[in-house]
Amino acid sequence: MSDGTPPAAPGGETLLFLTDEQLRKGIEAMFFAYRGFTADPDRILAEHGYGRAHHRAIHFIHRSHGTTVNNLLSILGVTKQSLNRVLRTLIADGLVESRVGTRDKRERHLFLTEAGAALERELSDAQRERMRLAYRTAGPEAVSGFRQVLEAMMDPDMRRHYRAAREK
């Protein structure tokens, strides 16, 4: 274990000296913050009889109208069986519509229905509100740093998906 005293910076290069304690703080920050991050949607989902898996599907279908099942699979990183179970209920409940592809008829393109979009709004309003408050509390510079660290923490494949969304 480190003793918490960073050594003096050598040479001309500015390095980050990070004690195990500082890193542990970051790890716990991720853990506790993620709980807060999911708390509001979880409550809403429970009222509707859905879980986080449904939220994830709804979110990314909303983000990319008409996305295919395969694309969703690579974003979510679950098996098709897991995703299919969730999609099946969302389609049966009339929140998601699945249309056979025009060019490639093997593909199914996924869309939120009116009801699906309404739930999406309810969920993302709550989550955005939490995010907005956190941003305001921390300030604009903190927000930039927050995004930078998170992006650096992603696996490359996920970073690709993250950046692939319509920008800004």
Added chain:
Amino acid sequence: MSDGTPPAAPGGETLLFLTDEQLRKGIEAMFFAYRGFTADPDRILAEHGYGRAHHRAIHFIHRSHGTTVNNLLSILGVTKQSLNRVLRTLIADGLVESRVGTRDKRERHLFLTEAGAALERELSDAQRERMRLAYRTAGPEAVSGFRQVLEAMMDPDMRRHYRAAREK
């Protein structure tokens, strides 16, 4: 949906104008980053036949040697039955030791054994390494912002637990 053009700041107060798109980016950053955050420990845990629930228990027992079951419950936010199932296997496997309290004999104080500490080290080494790289990539100012936003995102109870750990 917002068009991404923030309105001019009114009056003398500096506000943060956050479009829905910017907030959505933050939300997805949390989602994708958390996946990266857990990826390395998940691999290690799988090799040992454990899951994330075991990791969480091991982490917080390590952080607070001799903590009680009740304290752990309030940190983890699960039912005692869930936690107990995990603790039982960890104790049976000789990674955690449970000692009856001296003052209050109802309480059990939890400690990592040598083997438990070894697994904790393996897990946290991997997770710290990911965190260290992200920090170095993003830079010191980003790290500060990262921590500020995450702390602001926590539920108050969790923020209390977060801050309660030995500081620095």
Added chain:
DNA sequence: CACTTTATGTCAGCCTTGTTGACATTCCAA
């Protein structure tokens, strides 16, 4: 055209990890 590959869906079964409810034990504290 025959064959292979791709995209998707589905069934069955298993595991982890969460839940609720019920009940027992121990023991502190009023």
Added chain:
DNA sequence: TTGGAATGTCAACAAGGCTGACATAAAGTG
């Protein structure tokens, strides 16, 4: 002495991961 707190345990259930196997339709390829 009695109520309630702290803990453990049993049973049952659900969500949501997983693997494996199999089916179908459509696209691509030689």
